Amino acid sequence: MSGFDFDLFVIGAGSGGVRAGRVAAEAGARVGVAEEYRYGGTCVIRGCVPKKLMVYASAFSDAFEDAAGFGWDVGPARFDWARFIAAKNVEIARLEQVYHAALTRAGAQPFAARATILDPHRVRLSTGAEYSAKHILIATGGRPVVPDIPGAELGVTSNEMFGLAAQPARMMIVGGGYVACEFAGIMNGLGTRVRQVYRGAQILRGFDDDLRDHVADAMRARGVALDVERDVARIDREGDGLRVTLDDGETETVDLVMFATGREPNTAGLGLGELGVHLGRGGAIEVDAWSQTAVPSIFAVGDVTARAQLTPVAIREGQAFADTIFGDKPTRPDHSLIPTAVFTQPEIGTVGLTETEARSRGPVAIYRTVFRPMLNVLAGREERVLMKLVIDAMSRKVLGCHVSGHAAGEMIQLAAVAIRMGATKEDFDATMAVHPTAAEELVTMRAAVA
Known part of the structure; x- marks a missing residue:
């Protein structure tokens, strides 16, 4: 038995952190896991899972419309935002419990608190408690970036979209990445009038050009007002709405502005710089092929490293870390050919x-x-x-x-x-x-x- 309180202390209970903590605990390690918000992280709570549920909900508008061509008589359809959000919340709460139970069943000790790192082998919780650990794993994920423009505080990000009290009749989405484009399709399918503005020449930068053009044309055909090489200059409150001023001086009043202008790693306030952990662009933690930082006892997986910001990648990195350190199976995650x-x-x-x-x-x-x-x-x-x-x-x-x-x-x-x-x-x-x-x-x- 080592002189540490834990063999592994995981900071962040998203997809990568939960996988690493569970696998390490199943291998016999003493594991602590701290999460300041809700177990499941971005993907389960405010990311891919609720987003996919919204995609399914929005797709029914196509189904109702297409049914007539296949011989169905379908009456007038109406979407109830509040009823959907309530159903979505029940499912997310269930999944949160699944993640929490997986850790405790494996023998890990969960803490509902924020953790910071004091030194290479010690963490402090927001409760005031301090623990020592042979290994520390950072899996704190990322957060949306909001542009620095006047009135930006009047907008929302993808985080808030999943809990809106009411469906907006008119909205503007700022950004051209996959989050912006997905929400444009979702909200358009649910009946919101959507305008999407993106400062680049074409949406979905980094994807194949034929895909980008194909999807952009299809989005416009479906009714999304997609404007490229445009950007938002400021937002002002106007009665019950928001007056958006674009970079060419055009104004439009909408009910909601959503920013989907990128994400950055959640590393602020963890105490990493003082420890000698190297941070790259946007605060991303620099790690080697084994997810190890410049401090040998500290590792990082998932979006906080900005290697490939996808849930299955975080899970694979967490699994590889646990296999390497606690499973006697040295494994390096392979980031090539990610579907x-x-x-x-x-x-x-x-x-x-x-x-x-x-x-x-x-x-x-x-x-x-x-x-x-x-x-x-x-x-x-x-x-x-x-x-x-x-x-x-x-x-x-x-x-x-x-x-x-x-x-x-x-x-x-x-x-x-x-x-x-x-x-x-x-x-x-x-x-x-x-x-x-x-x-x-x-x-x-x-x-x-x-």
């Missing part, structure tokens, strides 16, 4: 290199198809599906797969397995198609378009 789903409307599924990235490395062949899926034909919906494969011209390996359309996220999970195993275009071609599906197009594209 990603973006729940825009239409949805995105993507894995691997974009066409631009691939071309910078050498010759490529591009296979692309755009088609109207069977689901949309009888419904009279013109929205298309986009599928694209980026192929290494020499080895014929599939370097990237990009899909936009219904169930794109489900498709990309399975495509990622094949691509990770090194599948070639000929392997895709040799795979029997599942008919009739949209996904069969991934294995039936025969002629390169570029």
Whole structure:
């Protein structure tokens, strides 16, 4: 038995912290976990889980509209914001208990408190209690960034969107990343009049250009007023609404302004700089391939490291840390070929290199198809599906797969397995198609378009 109170003390009970703490405790380690807010972190409480529930809710407007083309008589539909929020809250509370119970069942000791680090082996809780630990793991995640403009305090971020007392009739979303685009689709689908402004030339920076253009066009066709190369200069209260002034002087009055202008790591006030833990851009904790900081006893996983800000990545990093330190299974998380789903409307599924990235490395062949899926034909919906494969011209390996359309996220999970195993275009071609599906197009594209 060591002279420490704990073998591991975890700060932050989100996806990465809970996984690391649970696995370490199951391996026999004495584990303490401090969380100042709610167990489950961003993903469960104010991120991907409630967002996906909102995506499902908003998609019913399509279903009601499309049903007539399939022979259904559907009466007038009305969305009840308060009823949905109440149902969502019940589910989130259930999941929070699941996360908390997983830790306690494994033998970890949870603390409902904020923790700061006093030295490489000691933490202090906001309750005043202090504990020593052989290892400290920081898993405090990230938080939304709000731009420094007059009236910014009148807006909200994604955090507040999940608890609004009432649905806004008119709203402006500021930003062009996946959070901004997802909420634009959600709120538009629920009946809010949405305008989205983004200072860049095109939304979804970092994604394949064909995907970006395809989704932007589809969002506009669905009714989102999407303006690029525009930005918000100030916000003022005007009666019951908000008067938004754009950078060219245009003004518009809305009920709600949501900022989705980036996220930054939650490292402020932890005491890291004084300890010698190196912080990078935006306060991100710098770690090596084993998630270890410059202080050997202190580790970090998840969004707080800004390596890849995705829930499955945080979970994988937490698992790898626990396996390495407490499971006698040295494991480094692999951050290559991370599949990603973006729940825009239409949805995105993507894995691997974009066409631009691939071309910078050498010759490529591009296979692309755009088609109207069977689901949309009888419904009279013109929205298309986009599928694209980026192929290494020499080895014929599939370097990237990009899909936009219904169930794109489900498709990309399975495509990622094949691509990770090194599948070639000929392997895709040799795979029997599942008919009739949209996904069969991934294995039936025969002629390169570029």
